[in-house]
Amino acid sequence: MNLDHFGMDTITLAGPLEAKLAAVREARFTQIMLNATDIVGHPGGEAAAITAVKASGLRVTGFQVLRDFEGLEGRLHAYKVDVAKAMLEMCRALGSRVLLVCSSASPHASGDAERLVRDLRKLAMLAVPYDIRIAYEALSWGRHINEYPQAWEIVQRAERHNLGLALDSFHILATGTSLETLEELEPPKIFLVQLSDFLWQETRSPQDRMETARHSRVFPGEGVHSEKVIELARALDEMGYRGDYSFEVFNDDYRQLPLPVVCERARRSVKWITARVGRWSLPARRRA
Amino acid sequence: MSVKEELPEPSNPLGIDGLEFVEYATSQAQAFGALLQNMGFAAVARHRSREVMLYRQGPMNLIVNAHEAKSSMPTLSAFALRVRDAAYAHQHALELGAWDMPTRASAMELNIPGIHGVADTLIYFVDRYRDFSIYDVDFVPLAGTDARPSALAGLHWFGIVQSILGDRTADWLDFYQNLFGFSILPRGQYFGVLPKGTLLESPCHKFYLQLIEPPPGSEDIRWEEGLVRIGLGAPDIPAAVKALRQRAIVFVDRGAVQPSEKGALTQPYLGGVTFELVHSHLQP
Numbered sequence: 001m002n003l004d005h006f007g008m009d010t011i012t013l014a015g016p017l018e019a020k021l022a023a024v025r026e027a028r029f030t031q032i033m034l035n036a037t038d039i040v041g042h043p044g045g046e047a048a049a050i051t052a053v054k055a056s057g058l059r060v061t062g063f064q065v066l067r068d069f070e071g072l073e074g075r076l077h078a079y080k081v082d083v084a085k086a087m088l089e090m091c092r093a094l095g096s097r098v099l100l101v102c103s104s105a106s107p108h109a110s111g112d113a114e115r116l117v118r119d120l121r122k123l124a125m126l127a128v129p130y131d132i133r134i135a136y137e138a139l140s141w142g143r144h145i146n147e148y149p150q151a152w153e154i155v156q157r158a159e160r161h162n163l164g165l166a167l168d169s170f171h172i173l174a175t176g177t178s179l180e181t182l183e184e185l186e187p188p189k190i191f192l193v194q195l196s197d198f199l200w201q202e203t204r205s206p207q208d209r210m211e212t213a214r215h216s217r218v219f220p221g222e223g224v225h226s227e228k229v230i231e232l233a234r235a236l237d238e239m240g241y242r243g244d245y246s247f248e249v250f251n252d253d254y255r256q257l258p259l260p261v262v263c264e265r266a267r268r269s270v271k272w273i274t275a276r277v278g279r280w281s282l283p284a285r286r287r288a
Numbered sequence: 289m290s291v292k293e294e295l296p297e298p299s300n301p302l303g304i305d306g307l308e309f310v311e312y313a314t315s316q317a318q319a320f321g322a323l324l325q326n327m328g329f330a331a332v333a334r335h336r337s338r339e340v341m342l343y344r345q346g347p348m349n350l351i352v353n354a355h356e357a358k359s360s361m362p363t364l365s366a367f368a369l370r371v372r373d374a375a376y377a378h379q380h381a382l383e384l385g386a387w388d389m390p391t392r393a394s395a396m397e398l399n400i401p402g403i404h405g406v407a408d409t410l411i412y413f414v415d416r417y418r419d420f421s422i423y424d425v426d427f428v429p430l431a432g433t434d435a436r437p438s439a440l441a442g443l444h445w446f447g448i449v450q451s452i453l454g455d456r457t458a459d460w461l462d463f464y465q466n467l468f469g470f471s472i473l474p475r476g477q478y479f480g481v482l483p484k485g486t487l488l489e490s491p492c493h494k495f496y497l498q499l500i501e502p503p504p505g506s507e508d509i510r511w512e513e514g515l516v517r518i519g520l521g522a523p524d525i526p527a528a529v530k531a532l533r534q535r536a537i538v539f540v541d542r543g544a545v546q547p548s549e550k551g552a553l554t555q556p557y558l559g560g561v562t563f564e565l566v567h568s569h570l571q572p
Contacts, residue, residue, distance in 0.1 A: 121466070122383070124385070126387065128385075129387065161461070
């Protein structure tokens with residue numbers, strides 16, 4: 001594990017896309033997670049945003065986020081398929097190989113596993129020609145799928161090579177989900193790991209989780225669940241996960257701080273994690 | 289038609305019944321046409337309004353599309369599957385997550401439904417191939433030509449070779465298995481002189497797709513996904529090679545790729561187009 005395994009996420013930083021890309025590069029990160037609003041909200045238009053990303057030399061960790069996709073019927077389903085297609089096209093244009101898909105929070109979504117499987121298979125099929133992998137994440141306020149073991153169950157049932165899991169430490173911490181099921185996951189089916197923490201012990205309601213998730217996350221090492229974040233990273237490392245770690249830190253304060261200050265906090269977080277996970281991964285030293 | 293024929297078999301949900309045509313795009317339509325004639329194809333019809341020609345040889349239809357062609361090198365741009373019901377096949381594919389083809393992307397002005405295949409290619413669905421054909425309306429037969437030229441040395445469609453990026457075999461298996469019902473042949477079961485990649489058999493057992501990932505050590509080669517070439521089946525490869533050589537077709541005869549009883553590969557023509565001959569058990 002080293003700096004190259006970690007990426008920042010544009011949602012953590014304020015300002016124009018070019019400034020975010022430059023700050024992340026100057027902090028010597030090599031990858032970045034992009035949000036659709038970075039692209040469509042660019043004053044020069046979508047093409048200018050894509051050019052900026054390519055010119056930055058940063059690898060795109062993934063593209064986010066497709067919401068409330070699965071479990072819908074009729075016109076709602078058709079509408080979401082159109083949204084998904086547009087996002088896949090942007091994802092491809094950016095050179096991102098991962099599209100992040102959050103489990104549905106829609107009150108209109110069915111929880112019938114067959115339907116969820118059917119819809120995620122369809123999304124995975126749409127992604128095949130574009131060489132994009134669908135990373136399905138259990139949102140902690142998801143209507144039916146809100147913990148990673150449930151998302152893993154759906155991914156397994158769908159049986160599509162380009163459909164896997166995104167794990168987000170925030171959601172795991174917020175629902176207090178046990179890490180025991182991690183052992184059942186297949187490392188190649190984990191397409192993305194997002195790390196963050198927060199500053200209070202509990203999020204009691206889905207509303208509480210949503211508020212915290214969207215405004216008050218902090219980098220690993222800055223919050224109050226440090227041990228569990230490290231436990232997660234260690235478990236993933238030991239089970240052989242060698243994919244990307246992205247800092248999914250939504251934080252209103254960080255969005256009003258200078259970019260180098262926030263990037264420096266991200267770098268400190270990388271050091272904090274690698275010092276603990278790296279050391280733990282080494283074989284125990286034999287006594288002479 | 290009996291009731292039984294109307295019911296799709298579980299292993300062949302679309303009632304796929306072979307390849308109706310393959311389509312090449314090229315801005316060198318005349319030079320490519322001359323090459324096709326050397327390969328045994330004959331021009332049989334011209335599109336009424338576009339620069340599109342229909343070539344035929346035995347059971348094979350081949351379309352050369354120069355209308356808005358981007359590249360001079362003849363490039364495989366589409367293939368058409370014979371299916372029981374084209375509208376059903378199209379809808380079924382869309383419901384499973386295929387991308388609908390862009391409006392007016394069709395070579396012909398016919399209403400042939402289609403979906404996106406690999407890269408910029410299309411996969412069409414054709415159900416009119418028995419009593420009357422899709423070519424009857426928009427193509428004008430060439431005067432003085434045999435509309436049904438016989439095949440040279442029993443040539444027929446054997447398959448299509450598709451290049452794919454590294455670690456993409458499983459993705460494309462998902463695509464062809466789930467959309468169309470193709471099945472994977474056991475590793476080690478190969479045909480022809482280019483034994484590599486992964487072979488998929490059509491649910492009608494009438495043709496194959498070969499998926500080729502970049503070979504090891506080819507990191508510096510620019511490798512893109514696309515349809516690479518067609519494979520032509522023949523019952524007797526040496527006889528087919530001899531017949532084609534007499535028509536000035538040159539075969540690669542170096543290293544492992546030498547004409548043999550198993551198959552043969554032509555040299556690249558017109559910037560890179562090749563044809564593969566494969567010893568075939570298929571009945572055209």
